[in-house]
Amino acid sequence: MWNFQLFVLTFGIISKIVKCQELENIDYSNYHICRCSKDYSKDVINDVIKPLTSDYDVWTRNFDFVDVRLPKNIKLPKGCQVMISDIDKAIEETKNGMHMSFPSLDQESFSVDTLGNFFFNEYRDLNTIYLWFDLLKRSFPDLVKVEVVGETFEGREMKALHVSANNRTANPDRKTIVITGGVHSREWISVTSACWTAYQLLTRYSYFKKETRYLDSLDFLIIPIFNPDGYVYTWTHDRLWRKNRQQTYWPNCYGIDIDHSFDYEWGSNDDFPCSEDYSGQEPFEALEASSWNKYLNTTKGEYKIYGYIDFHSYSQEVLYPYAYSCEAIPRDLENLVELSYGLAKAFREKSGKKYRVISACQDRGSDLTPGLGSGSALDYMYHHRAHWAFQLKLRDTGNHGFLLPATYIRPVGKETYASIKYFCDFILNPEI
Ligand SMILES: [Zn+2]
Structure with missing residues (x-):
């Protein structure tokens, strides 16, 4: 019982700390996640993305497509479509739960x-x-x-x-x-x-x-x-x-x-x-x-x-x-x-x-x-x-x-x- 109360109390404090720190979070509003199909005779990353920008992040790749984070200010390459247009909103959604009310903490109900x-x-x-x-x-x-x-x-x-x-x-x-x-x-x-x-x-x-x-x-x-x-x-x-x-050995790279x-x-x-x-x-x-x-x-x-x-x-x-x-x-x-x-x-x-x-x-x-x-x-x-x-x-x-x-x-x-x-x-x- 006491443990669970401590858990909820501590959780509350930690949540507040995290909320303050969220203010420093990186802003992804100038990026979107795109899926680029491998219909090319070329390599998607090396031949298509790299000539356009070095500012990209590969999320996943398989036989059929590559998912990649790209800046919105470059023209969407042929064969690519936007999967996630608002990354910041999607991030927020991972940080919000279902907001179910906390269970009652009286002795009987704790389990x-x-x-x-x-x-x-x-x-x-x-x-x-x-x-x-x-x-x-x-x-x-x-x-x-x-x-x-x-x-x-x-x-x-x-x-x-x-x-x-x-x-x-x-x-x-x-x-x-x-x-x-x-x-x-x-x-x-x-x-x-x-x-x-x-x-x-x-x-x-x-x-x-x-x-x-x-x-x-x-x-x-x-x-x-x-x-x-x-x-x-x-x-x-x-x-x-x-x-x-x-x-790492490079000063600004971690x-x-x-x-x-x-x-x-x-x-x-x-x-x-x-x-x-x-x-x-x-x-x-x-x-x-x-x-x-x-x-x-x-x-x-x-x-x-x-x-x-x-x-x-x-x-x-x-x-x-x-x-x-x-x-x-x-x-x-x-x-x-x-x-x-x-x-x-x-x-x-x-x-x-x-x-x-x-x-x-x-x-x-x-x-x-x-x-x-x-x-x-x-x-x-x-x-x-x-x-x-x-x-x-x-x-x-x-x-x-x-x-x-x-x-x-x-x-x-x-x-x-x-x-x-x-x-x-x-x-x-x-x-x-
Ligand atoms: Zn992994």
């Missing part, structure tokens, strides 16, 4: 259920999410621990929820499933979906057969905010920030793309430190990536990491390794692809939403431009740690892009959790 209902009404900032971690720990002391994975450039903690029912010493061979979100800070739906997953596992344990079996048989290590500095920055300064906030910083097949994909996918000058230069690597090395005896799922957005895709090259053949390719289709089917059966299955190298474009897929968390985890590893790019397919309104938190959480259940069932019973 873990109200905690969940309240929490998932809106996107939450870092402090609120970490406070929520503590409340989960107090509500489920036998099922969850909060562990610190490492520290960021700006001194924030990277925190993991370790969810598991049994004492590991009684069951030393249990397999660990790692779930990460928020590697790219603007992909807020990946953060909420990781929190949603933890919440479902905890609240359904002992009431539902599947979750009871999962927590009795498996370990879960869930890191909803893998990039805390970037995430804070998306709340206070730039909702569309993607990288971490590390100082941030390394964490998903290009891991050591497996690392390569310098873009030397310009201001670019959105800057990989740093050497592997593990991003502190979040090196912290995670150190954490895994020091906890080797504790965790037998078997499965890895990395939530991103957007485009509704299930990606399997490798990202760095389409020529490298992953082990168990056939099973990897089959499992990918199983994950996609779980999404579809839950919500009707179609998720496309492709190799991560195709998604990254490393089949066409070597280097674009280097140093990913997916390849690193697949190669060094996890038997099965996937990246899930969650909703949507471009109407909102990274700026999904808060009304999507629950539906996306539900369909993503359905795919996580499929993954757990597969790991516990690979014959399915």
Whole structure:
């Protein structure tokens, strides 16, 4: 009871602080998001966009089109159409929840259920999410621990929820499933979906057969905010920030793309430190990536990491390794692809939403431009740690892009959790 009051009170204070800081937010009124079809015999970015402007940001690309943020003052190139004309309005919509009234806080009505209902009404900032971690720990002391994975450039903690029912010493061979979100800070739906997953596992344990079996048989290590500095920055300064906030060698350029910083097949994909996918000058230069690597090395005896799922957005895709090259053949390719289709089917059966299955190298474009897929968390985890590893790019397919309104938190959480259940069932019973 007291905890929940503290939660609501603190949430109120934090909300006010965020509102003040919003005044400094970057103004996107001179930009729009465009979809440019690949009807060209040319490369959309290099041949069409770059000659017009250097002021662009690629949101997503696939076989058929590229979504890109462009200045409104340049003529819309042939084959491009506007997807989001008012970016600032779309940003505001991600910061407004459904404004449901707070649940009554009297003793009888407080339950873990109200905690969940309240929490998932809106996107939450870092402090609120970490406070929520503590409340989960107090509500489920036998099922969850909060562990610190490492520290960021700006001194924030990277925190993991370790969810598991049994004492590991009684069951030393249990397999660990790692779930990460928020590697790219603007992909807020990946953060909420990781929190949603933890919440479902905890609240359904002992009431539902599947979750009871999962927590009795498996370990879960869930890191909803893998990039805390970037995430804070998306709340206070730039909702569309993607990288971490590390100082680079170039004085006015900040941030390394964490998903290009891991050591497996690392390569310098873009030397310009201001670019959105800057990989740093050497592997593990991003502190979040090196912290995670150190954490895994020091906890080797504790965790037998078997499965890895990395939530991103957007485009509704299930990606399997490798990202760095389409020529490298992953082990168990056939099973990897089959499992990918199983994950996609779980999404579809839950919500009707179609998720496309492709190799991560195709998604990254490393089949066409070597280097674009280097140093990913997916390849690193697949190669060094996890038997099965996937990246899930969650909703949507471009109407909102990274700026999904808060009304999507629950539906996306539900369909993503359905795919996580499929993954757990597969790991516990690979014959399915
Ligand atoms: Zn991403």
